[in-house]
Amino acid sequence: MGTRTGTGTGETTGRQQPRLPLSRERVLRAAVDLADRDGLEAVTMRRLAQDLGVEAMSLYHHVANKGAILDGLIEVVLEEIAEAADRAEAPPAGQDWQAALRARILAARQVLLRHRWAPRLLEERAALNPRLIGYFEGLLGILRAGGFSWDLAHHALHALGSRAIGFAQELFTPDDRDAAYDEATEMIAQMAERLPNLTGMLAEVMHNDPDSTLGWCDDQFEFEFGLDLLLDGLERRRAAGGPVRPRRS
C-alpha cells in the first residue's frame, strides 16, 4: 500500500551504514511502529523483515517465533502504562482515592490511544502477565488506602475492568477459566510479598466462599454489579436535572 523502498537498511534511512545488527529490541521497536501505522494484522514476519531491510528468516535468530513478538509488544505497552501511571501526578493515595485512581486510569488510557492494537492483544494473551498483575495490584492498593473492604475492592476492580486497562467485558476470558484462575492464584501466591493487596483480597474472597477454590469470580454477579453502578449513577444525574456540561471540552 504505502511507498516502499524494498532495499536498504530500512528504518535507518541514512546513507549506507555498516548495517547495524538486528536485535530483539530493534525487532520489537519495528513491530510497534508497524502496528501503530497499519494495525496488528499488518505485523507479519515478512513485512516486519522488509521494514528492517532483512529477510523474514533472520528474525528467528532474535525471537523464538511470532508469538514471542506479540508477547514483546505486550511487554512494551505494559511498560509504557506503568511508567505513565507512575508519572501521573495525584494525591498521596491515602487522601483522595478517587483522584488517585482517576489519574492512573486516564494515564493508561493515553498510552492505549497511541497503540490502538493493544487492548485486543492484552485481552487475548496478557491475562497472567506479571506487569499487568502489578498494575492491578497498584489500583487495589489505592482502593484499600481509600477505605475499601477487600470484598468491595474486588468488585470495584471488576466494575472498572474495561476502563482500567481498555479491554472488554469480563476482564479475563481465557479458554480454560479454571486453569487460568489456578495459574493466577499460584502466581500471586509466589509473589505474595510483592503483591500484598492481591494476596489479601484473594484470601478474603476465598474465605467467604470456600466452595469455589477454583474460579473465584462470579462473572454474572460482577457484570450486574458494574451495570447497577452505572444505572444508579445515571438515575441520580437524571433526577438532579440540568445539562451534563456547559460546553464541549
Next chain:
Amino acid sequence: MGTRTGTGTGETTGRQQPRLPLSRERVLRAAVDLADRDGLEAVTMRRLAQDLGVEAMSLYHHVANKGAILDGLIEVVLEEIAEAADRAEAPPAGQDWQAALRARILAARQVLLRHRWAPRLLEERAALNPRLIGYFEGLLGILRAGGFSWDLAHHALHALGSRAIGFAQELFTPDDRDAAYDEATEMIAQMAERLPNLTGMLAEVMHNDPDSTLGWCDDQFEFEFGLDLLLDGLERRRAAGGPVRPRRS
C-alpha cells in the same frame, strides 16, 4: 485436533442422502457452529467446506467471499439479540426505566455468552449495521421514556457502551472516525421515521455544538463521564459500608 471423517455429507451424518444442496443459510449455520466450537480463527473457507462435506470453492456460489460470511455471522447474532431483548419481560418502559434497560442488556449478554467470538466481530465490522443501530434506538427509547434529556441519554449510551452490547471502550473505533460518523448520520437521517429517538438525539447534540458537524462525540469526555459514574457509585457503596452481598449467587 478433533476427530474428522474427511468424507461424507458432513453435518448430516445420516446415511447417504441425496446430498441436500448448499445454501447461504446452511453455510452460515455451519459457520456459527464452527466459531462456537473452535473460535473465529477456525472459520476458514477450507474448514467450513470440510464441515459441509464440500470443496472450499463451492462456498463462493452462495456467499461473495469470506467477508460476507463474517457479516452473516454478525447478522445471526444481532437477530438473536433482538429476539432475546424483545422476549425479556420487563415493565412497560415508561414505568421503571432501570428495570427495562437492565432486562434487555442482560438478555443480550446471554446471547453473547453463547457466542464468545461475537463481541470482537461486532466491534470490528458492525458499527453501521442497521440492526445494531435499531438495538440502540430501543435503549434510547427506554431512557427517554424514563425522563432523560437528549443530552444525558446520549452520555448514558456511551457509559453503558461495552455493557450494552459486550464490546469495548469507545463504542465505535472505526479506521476513519469522521467518515464513519458521516455515514452514521446519513443512515439515521434516511431511516428517520423508524429511528425517532436517535434522530432527536442527533438534532439536539448537533445543535448544542454546531462546530462539530463531523464527529459528534467527544470520546475523552465520554470516557471520563462513564468513569466518574463508576467512581461516584463505588464511593457511595464504600461509605454505606456492609458486605456487597450475603452469599455467592
Next chain:
DNA sequence: ACCTGAACACCGTTCAAGT
C-alpha cells in the same frame, strides 16, 4: 554467530473446466 533460499503446510481467491 548471523543471515539466507528453497520448501512445506496453511490462508483467500481466480479461472477454466467439468457435470
Next chain:
DNA sequence: ACCTGAACACCGTTCAAGT
C-alpha cells in the same frame, strides 16, 4: 446451475546451506 481442480499470492515455520 452448481460444483471442482489447479494455480496464485499470501501466511508461519523448518531445514540445510551459505558467510
